[in-house]
Amino acid sequence: MTHVILQADRLTQHYGSTRALDALSLGIVEGTSTAIMGASGSGKTTLLHMLAGILTPGSGTVTFAGQAISGLPDSERSRLRREQFGFVFQQGLLIPELTAVENVALAPMLNGAKKSDAIGPAAQWLQALGLAGMEDRRIGQLSGGQAQRVAIARAQVTGARVIFADEPTGALDSNTSQDVMNALLSSTSGNGRTLVVVTHDPNVAARCQRVVTLSDGRIVADTAHAAGSNGAQS
Numbered sequence: 001m002t003h004v005i006l007q008a009d010r011l012t013q014h015y016g017s018t019r020a021l022d023a024l025s026l027g028i029v030e031g032t033s034t035a036i037m038g039a040s041g042s043g044k045t046t047l048l049h050m051l052a053g054i055l056t057p058g059s060g061t062v063t064f065a066g067q068a069i070s071g072l073p074d075s076e077r078s079r080l081r082r083e084q085f086g087f088v089f090q091q092g093l094l095i096p097e098l099t100a101v102e103n104v105a106l107a108p109m110l111n112g113a114k115k116s117d118a119i120g121p122a123a124q125w126l127q128a129l130g131l132a133g134m135e136d137r138r139i140g141q142l143s144g145g146q147a148q149r150v151a152i153a154r155a156q157v158t159g160a161r162v163i164f165a166d167e168p169t170g171a172l173d174s175n176t177s178q179d180v181m182n183a184l185l186s187s188t189s190g191n192g193r194t195l196v197v198v199t200h201d202p203n204v205a206a207r208c209q210r211v212v213t214l215s216d217g218r219i220v221a222d223t224a225h226a227a228g229s230n231g232a233q234s
């Protein structure tokens, strides 16, 4: 049975006279991969940030696992983000002074875990993402694709139920982009977790099970891909 883990209802957001989102409603089924596409300025990042509780909507609601999150106080939303959500951005926003494993361990440590307890799961995630042996390298000693896989590990080590990615392959060449999407899909929707990814890249979108296209803050296409790879390694 399908379970809607995230539900947006009639989200509207204005920035001055710009309407970034226009009464947009969208349900995301748990364990699936969804790409959000659309021209520059169509509202993709605004939508992602609202689904993730980073932004509160001007009007409308976002419900996560049955709880309305859009009206929660900042502190509650930030706890929810740390504990239930993971984030992967175009530039991994990793800390260059720390090693790969320390960067990943930082996520559970921010939730109160001791470093000695956080390092083991962090190393396991790096291994699962093909980075065994690179745990002690600093970020500058990794390729762009390897660094993005560290960011993917960091997004998930806390047990996040939903992973939000904003142009996760935007800074990578096409082969590396394929590798990173393999890693992202297999570790998320391939593993029962939910992935929502904003992308301009049709190759990235085609790997997802569903593609939602925005224009002027509205959904203008919503396509399910029977052939969505759901994380299969190709």
Ligand SMILES: Nc1ncnc2c1ncn2[C@@H]1O[C@H](COP(=O)(O)OP(=O)(O)OP(=O)(O)O)[C@@H](O)[C@H]1O
Pocket: 015, 018, 019, 020, 038, 039, 040, 041, 042, 043, 044, 045, 046, 047
């Ligand atoms: N903080 C802000 N202040 C003013 N306008 C904003 C702000 N954030 C977004 N906008 C405007 O809202 C609209 C939607 O922006 P958004 O970043 O969501 O689009 P996008 O589809 O993610 O674009 P891109 O692909 O270029 O990242 C745009 O017209 C943008 O200029």
